[in-house]
Amino acid sequence: MTRPYNFSAGPATMPEAVLQQAAAEMLDWHGSGMGVMEMSHRGKEFISIYEQAEADLRELLAVPAHYKILFMQGGGLAENAIVPLNLSRGQPMDFVLTGSWSQKSAKEAQKYGQARTAASGQASQFTTLPAPGTWQLGRDASYVHLCSNETIHGVEFQELPDLKALGCDAPLVIDFSSNVLSRPVDWNRVGLAFGGAQKNIGPAGVTLVVVREDLIGHALPICPSAFDYKLVADNGSMYNTPPTYGIYMAGLIFQWLKAQREGDKTGVAAMEARNTAKAALLYDFLDQSAFYENRVAKDCRSRMNIPFFLKDESRNDAFLDGAKARGLLQLKGHKSVGGMRASLYNALPIEGVQALVDYLREFERTQA
Amino acid sequence: MTRPYNFSAGPATMPEAVLQQAAAEMLDWHGSGMGVMEMSHRGKEFISIYEQAEADLRELLAVPAHYKILFMQGGGLAENAIVPLNLSRGQPMDFVLTGSWSQKSAKEAQKYGQARTAASGQASQFTTLPAPGTWQLGRDASYVHLCSNETIHGVEFQELPDLKALGCDAPLVIDFSSNVLSRPVDWNRVGLAFGGAQKNIGPAGVTLVVVREDLIGHALPICPSAFDYKLVADNGSMYNTPPTYGIYMAGLIFQWLKAQREGDKTGVAAMEARNTAKAALLYDFLDQSAFYENRVAKDCRSRMNIPFFLKDESRNDAFLDGAKARGLLQLKGHKSVGGMRASLYNALPIEGVQALVDYLREFERTQA
DSSP states (O other), X not given: OOOOEEOOSSXXXXXXXXXXXHHHTSSOSTTSSSOGGGSOTTSHXXXXXXXXXXXXXXXXXXXXXXXXXEEESSHHHHHHHHHHHHHOTTSOEEEEEOSHHHHHHHHHXXXXXXXXXXXXXXXXXXXXXXXXXXXXXXXXXXXXEEESBXXXXXXXXXXXXXXXXXXXXXXXXXXXXXXXTSSOOOGGGOSEEEEESTTTTSXXXXXXXXXXXXXXXXXXXXXXXXXXXXXXXXXXXXXXXXOHHHHHHXXXXXXXHHTOEETTEEHHHHHHHHHHHHHHHHXXXXXXXXXXXXXXXXXXXXXXXXXXXXXXXXXXXXXXXXXXXXXXXXXXXXXXXXXXXXXXXXXXOHHHHHHHHHHHHHHHHHHO | OOOOEEOOXXXXXXXXXXXXXXXXXXXXXXXXXXXXXXXXXXXXXHHHHHHHHHHHHHHHTTOOTTEEEEEESSHHHHHHHHHHHHHOTTSOEEEEEOSHHHHHHHHHHTTTSOEEEEEEOGGGTTSSOOOGGGOOXXXXXXXXXXXXXXXXXXXXXXXXXXXXXXXXXXXXXXXXXXXXXXXOOOGGGOSEEEEESTTTTSSTTOEEEEEEGGGSSOOOTTSOGGGOHHHHHHTTTOSSOOOXXXXXXXXXXXXXXXXXXXXXXXXXXXXXXXXXXXXXXXXHHHHHOSSEEOOSOGGGBOSSEEEEEESSGGGHHHHHHHHHHTTEEOOBOOTTTOSEEEEOOTTSOHHHHHHHHHHHHHHHHHHO
């Protein structure tokens, strides 16, 4: 029996093979006599799991050697405080507002300094992204923040801005919680990237931070030790007890990603090709339909999170009931925007998108 | 085949039945078509898991209705900052120093205010606990902090102090990371208790906070939103995405605890009886031996973490090799004190302690 297709925005669907391996190893990892949850984080068994996960992630995302990979706790929301605590150094910060998540980041940063709005998509109700050439970037900014994919509003940067070319020397910070590992990252343009694990990395409760070494070591005195990048980096993410099982699950995901093939592409490049095809399948159907709509400008559309609406919203409940009956789960939109949302993360196969499109077509026909 | 006995100080051994249930439910929780890791934290499935876990914990620890139960992230080490950020209100804090963990708590609190030493066991190298009658408690203290069980030094408060009887009106904060759920808590004497999950609660990456309602809502302006007890409490621990799988595992542990029986006792009372017997079995053997020693004063000895030494430390490696060969795992002591340490958490059965004592006796005989 095939599993239902799970379109949750996160925590999100995981590869079946990964879950099967985790179940098989639950009581005894590799003959150690211990499950992974039961291991001391300082023992050689867990250290080997950790080091493999870090090395695999570095390879998958092509993270340069002068960037540290940190596994932390608190999710993207905690990083909204942790980033300014570590990077602001008492200087202003410039935020590009493109939806709920970048707005939250800017609001939280105000606790720790002057959080300025460099640009905002609010006038278009966040259905477009402000062009980098229009951003107001201050010379005194400690960093520039953007959210590379807005999970709720469904807008995604198809290319990261080249701040240097815009005359800005500040490092770019990206919240890539919901598109990490779905496409390559141009690290020449990024100083720090952070993301909660619960979309493309692993289970909720792990936070990934990738940070250029020169940005480490400047935390404000009020930064909690557990969230000081220098202490976390110097202790290999084990200044406090890390979320060991979540890191193990992330490591299994990384192994799964490395094994993916799409034509002559592997790993993240393969996922990008697959994600591009998956998103096109759904957007193309929505665009030709008079029954459904997606309101995001075509050049800003997210490959990961696709919000859409029934033009007659009185049929929402019937739509969701029918979807669930066909094994198409968690399609309800975020409460702040309503409607529907299909999240097409790495672990959701194209067969799931095809099943959704088939259902969209059928539902439209039966309701006409 | 029986599993090895795992004496890790944390992350620590878990009940076999719990791990088996988790493995069985990994791909499909209760016919939902989703594993627990794949569920939206706002969906009815996970909400039901969360509410059951909270209710079971409230019952197990007899938490009064005017205390909130919060599931957070960052471990005990993060709480060393989060507690003063929420409770200090610009007033001094009084710390009772009884080992590594309370020392760390006091040091971290200095970032947020004046952290005073009310008493210290340092003169005895933390082998005794300073008597409450000798503590220097200030009238202006925002709270008094102690660690109810020091995981590294192996000292445990057999009774929590009655601060009111000592003339102190400040709330008592306890770090009960390593003895939570091993014995009842007298909530009349406690304002806030916190603990990392990775000993008696569940996997690393979940932090339990139990806090009296009147202590909530006074966070300093610099407190990160994700760690503001009021925001966490008002949002049912879902202000940010919680560590869903860890909470699920904790819930399975709570169910397991509720089903435990020891004579006419159940739940935590049953665990206390069992833990008392387990600790006595090991301490009694160590005390009669001329080959091993435990240096902690008898009235302060931890039931959970029992550090001990071979009087001839040149035999340490041989001891650990022989233990591992017999399926007695993770007995090496903490690097800061050396020697050995046996952690006898709830999930370690008395048969494991008996197997350890049998091995201690045999090793002593063969080395004599």
